[in-house]
Amino acid sequence: MSEELSDSSAEGTDGLTESQERFLRDLFPGGQALFRREQTWIYGTDAGRFYSPPWAVVRPSGLEQVRELLRWAQAEQVPLFPRARGTNVVGGCVPRGGGVVISTLAMENILELDARDFVAVVQPGVSSASLRDRAQEAGLFYPPDPASIGISSIGGNAATNAGGMRAVKYGVTGDYVLGCEAVLPGGKVIRSGGRVHKDVVGLDLTSLLVGSEGTLALMTELTLKLLPLPEASASLLAGFGSQTSGLEAVRKVFGSGLLPAAVEFMDRQAVQCLRSANVYEMPGDTDFLLLFKLDGSRSCLESDIETLRQILLEHEPKMLLAGKTPREEEELWEARRALNPASFQLGPDKLSLDVTVPRGSIGRAVDLAQEAGGRNGIHTVTFGHLGDGNIHVNFIYHAERGEADMARRAASDLVQGVMRLRGTISGEHGVGLAKLPYAKQQLGRDQTGIMREIKRVFDPQGILNPGKGY
Numbered sequence: 001m002s003e004e005l006s007d008s009s010a011e012g013t014d015g016l017t018e019s020q021e022r023f024l025r026d027l028f029p030g031g032q033a034l035f036r037r038e039q040t041w042i043y044g045t046d047a048g049r050f051y052s053p054p055w056a057v058v059r060p061s062g063l064e065q066v067r068e069l070l071r072w073a074q075a076e077q078v079p080l081f082p083r084a085r086g087t088n089v090v091g092g093c094v095p096r097g098g099g100v101v102i103s104t105l106a107m108e109n110i111l112e113l114d115a116r117d118f119v120a121v122v123q124p125g126v127s128s129a130s131l132r133d134r135a136q137e138a139g140l141f142y143p144p145d146p147a148s149i150g151i152s153s154i155g156g157n158a159a160t161n162a163g164g165m166r167a168v169k170y171g172v173t174g175d176y177v178l179g180c181e182a183v184l185p186g187g188k189v190i191r192s193g194g195r196v197h198k199d200v201v202g203l204d205l206t207s208l209l210v211g212s213e214g215t216l217a218l219m220t221e222l223t224l225k226l227l228p229l230p231e232a233s234a235s236l237l238a239g240f241g242s243q244t245s246g247l248e249a250v251r252k253v254f255g256s257g258l259l260p261a262a263v264e265f266m267d268r269q270a271v272q273c274l275r276s277a278n279v280y281e282m283p284g285d286t287d288f289l290l291l292f293k294l295d296g297s298r299s300c301l302e303s304d305i306e307t308l309r310q311i312l313l314e315h316e317p318k319m320l321l322a323g324k325t326p327r328e329e330e331e332l333w334e335a336r337r338a339l340n341p342a343s344f345q346l347g348p349d350k351l352s353l354d355v356t357v358p359r360g361s362i363g364r365a366v367d368l369a370q371e372a373g374g375r376n377g378i379h380t381v382t383f384g385h386l387g388d389g390n391i392h393v394n395f396i397y398h399a400e401r402g403e404a405d406m407a408r409r410a411a412s413d414l415v416q417g418v419m420r421l422r423g424t425i426s427g428e429h430g431v432g433l434a435k436l437p438y439a440k441q442q443l444g445r446d447q448t449g450i451m452r453e454i455k456r457v458f459d460p461q462g463i464l465n466p467g468k469g470y
């Protein structure tokens with residue numbers, strides 16, 4: 001959940017002693033360390049809208065500097081806050097309480113792309129889109145595709161276990177992390193997993209680090225699984241007169257044995273936003289949009305897209321558009337990309353959640369979101385990854401009219417409803433600072449207790465991204 005919030009616990013940049021500052025200047029020479037407020041202030045926030053200024057920012061270029069930093073920080077009990085591109089929406093990078101931000105962006109090399117082993121070895125600051133593109137040039141496929149792929153990093157994606165539109169068919173980032181080199185507070189380096197695609201020896205430390213939101217170790221190198229590049233893809237955009245008929249159509253699609261690469265939905269309010277932003281000419285009685293992507297070999301794709309079209313036609317769509325060339329597909333996906341900006345027509349402020357429910361409960365969860373917004377008098381836009389039950393809910397409000405509490409109440413109502421449906425408060429964005437209270441409620445005392453004990457094994461002094469996640 002992200003919301004406008006200024007952090008009243010903000011501290012200044014003077015949390016370091018002179019000798020600590022000297023140590024950092026020596027370890028990170030030539031502009032690798034930043035101390036002046038005008039250089040560091042931007043590192044006090046991320047896309048989650050919390051703010052707390054760091055004491056300093058350091059930008060290591062490799063393993064040895066990270067080791068030395070983590071060894072020193074544990075001895076000195078200086079809090080460290082890992083940060084990549086800062087696109088997480090939950091305050092995951094925010095140095096609340098003060099400390100040193102470690103930016104991974106100087107570790108930005110793709111070290112290997114191996115078409116025989118089907119692996120890539122990368123440093124954590126590599127931009128996600130550049131890995132996708134470099135793999136594609138080599139005829140390989142790196143499937144995770146968060147909507148932030150153009151602005152986020154592989155290390156950030158791994159630390160949040162980022163999902164994306166293709167998760168329904170290809171899974172999430174964690175399904176592609178085969179191995180990890182990581183440095184623990186104190187400076188110990190672990191290398192878990194490797195370039196094998198299967199490995200069941202011992203506990204799965206790679207999976208533990210994936211999604212740990214920078215609370216256990218700093219990942220310095222990742223080995224990622226690649227797939228053969230599908231030959232072709234095609235998309236279909238379908239508009240229905242009601243949510244019920246749209247959801248029934250999707251049920252039939254999956255029942256037919258088709259497994260689309262992506263199935264996105266947009267609800268009635270989303271359709272209205274897109275209509276008033278003139279994104280598409282849509283028949284006036286369109287109330288629910290579905291966007292499908294299929295991929296595979298050219299010959300299979302032809303017949304799959306026809307099967308999909310026939311199933312959708314049986315449910316009497318109000319509109320049905322096909323995109324068979326990359327350009328036509330782009331035009332269809334533009335609707336999905338245009339939605340977030342278009343939804344700000346309803347108000348200047350947004351509180352967003354990415355709840356996930358068992359797939360059979362998606363319709364009920366969308367209704368719950370709309371009921372929660374309606375009961376609290378604010379606009380609600382729902383959309384998201386229908387294929388895996390991950391629903392994005394934007395409660396749109398006017399902070400200057402004093403509606404922030406109404407949005408918070410709506411979010412709280414929704415979270416309670418989602419838990420009753422045996423869902424989760426986050427399918428991909430993570431917990432960070434924003435969802436801490438709900439995470440504790442979802443996990444309960446026993447699980448939270450075990451997670452804190454695991455944290456103590458990795459980080460006995462609690463210096464790494466303290467106060468986040470669990």
Ligand SMILES: Cc1cc2nc3c(=O)[nH]c(=O)nc-3n(C[C@H](O)[C@H](O)[C@H](O)COP(=O)(O)OP(=O)(O)OC[C@H]3O[C@@H](n4cnc5c(N)ncnc54)[C@H](O)[C@@H]3O)c2cc1C
Nearest residue numbers: 084085086087088092147148153156157159162163214219
């Ligand atoms: C427009 C937009 C669209 C988005 N769409 C999606 C989406 O479709 N799916 C999705 O899952 N998310 C999405 N997000 C959220 C965000 O992009 C993801 O969480 C992304 O994985 C964060 O990557 P980053 O490089 O920005 O990491 P950051 O935000 O910099 O860091 C994220 C977390 O990882 C930790 N971290 C970073 N690097 C390391 C490291 N090397 N070792 C240990 N910990 C580390 C940080 O401490 C922090 O807790 C979206 C965000 C925006 C703004």
